[in-house]
Amino acid sequence: MNNATTEPNASAYLDVREVSCREKHPLIFRRWTELPVGSYFVLVNDHDPVPLYYQFAGQFPGAFTWEYLVEGPDEFQVKITRIAATESAPAVRPPAGGCGSTRNEAILDARGLEPPEPMLRIMAAIETLASGAQLRALTDRKPVHLLAELDTRGFTHASHEQADGSWLNTIKKN
Template sequence: MEDPLDVRDEPRAERRDSVFGRLDRVEPGETVAITADTDVRPSIAQYRIERETALEWTVETDGPDAWEVHVTKRDESTAESPDFDVREIPPKRRHEVLTDTFDRLEPGQGFVLVNDHDPEPLYHELRSTHGDVIGWEYASRDAGEWRVEIAKTDESDAATDDGVAATFDVREIPKPERHPTIHHRYGNLEAGDAMEIVAPHEPKPLHQEFQQQYGDAFEWAVMDRSPGEVRVRITKGSGGADEAGDDLAVTTELDVRDRPPAERHELIFESYADLEAGEGFVLVNDHDPKPLYHQFEAEAGPEFHWEYRLKDPGEFRVLIGKTDAGSGPASTATATHSDAAADDGPQAPF
């Protein structure tokens, strides 16, 4: 075992460089222990992608106050794009980690994203930021494991703005996908972060949806207005109704569309009973499972969380989970609010 690296006392902005520098000095066949107070595996995965180097790692300690990961460098380069499995990364961090990973790629480099649901909103975010240099090909679409081959095909002239976490040019997004994509990304923002929307005109229907769903927990500002283009900045405040769901770790996707109706509720309640606090699963159904929501509301405790992810004909997706103990009133409010939003009908286009 080589000299360990402990980054717990380093500024967060410098930790990635410290991890890269230490791994650069590791010889093939050697192992180094890296200790941090947050999950350091995203930086290790980025190193493997950018350096095109074969790595193996094991988690010796997995938080909550300390992480220790043992990393071994192999005597070979990666001929194929390596996997980047983000399923164990908290949902709020995934887009940040993945956009940062793509930003740092050289033309021709790439990775295979492994996620627990369709990461299409990420595609729209990358394309809005980098333009037509995104290689994106689905390798598999299995329940709980979506694999997408992502590559940077050319140099990007992406503009950077430290005050904006994400940008979406909705003119490049199909209309049915615009609102779900934006709501999904907004849900993954940290309080105080901002995203920008570029649209052919001010997206007032979206503004109304935000007011209905998030109340006063956001700021909406028109930053620029010109013929055929309006740029809107949305800043996330604190206390939004979706915050409890953002912190849930999705354990699986439960698709009940092929199950007999008589078996569905029992299976769903069994899956819910198996959850630990802070966990959830994505229910996939062929119609709006609103009666199930009312049953949960009557029988489950205040930790119950219900959040619509998709409402399409023949495919409804709902995040069902248990929030951490002690978040009772907020959890109940979140579930009730999400259910009320389902009555609004199809989301209006821009």
């Protein structure tokens, strides 16, 4: 930690390592909802919670800071600070595919969302995919920026325009 960061107290820790996936995100977002502006909690997890970061970035842009205190490999600690009030209620469902899911396919409908929300949700969803699994994401337009990012991350993908003008994007984790 840098000198400007104060040491978190024990009550600020939220250890979700033993919490089931179905309960994990609702618990984290409940803690976030109860957090006053200027306060924080430290999330303790057994894997990098980067999909959660994308969820926060999509739902609460500019309202939080995200600071890694411990970065694995077996334990991750992230200090999440509320720096602004928010109006929207958080989504409390687990990410597509679930935590460490071994499902071979997840489906995400990102139609009707304004950019960059579809990309943020798809990026969060692909972080949860098991090796060899795929995500089928529906979008209103061809996600050209997403496709370039998938190329840099080594995902295989295909995009096909549908009869209604939307796009079906199939993304596979290698």
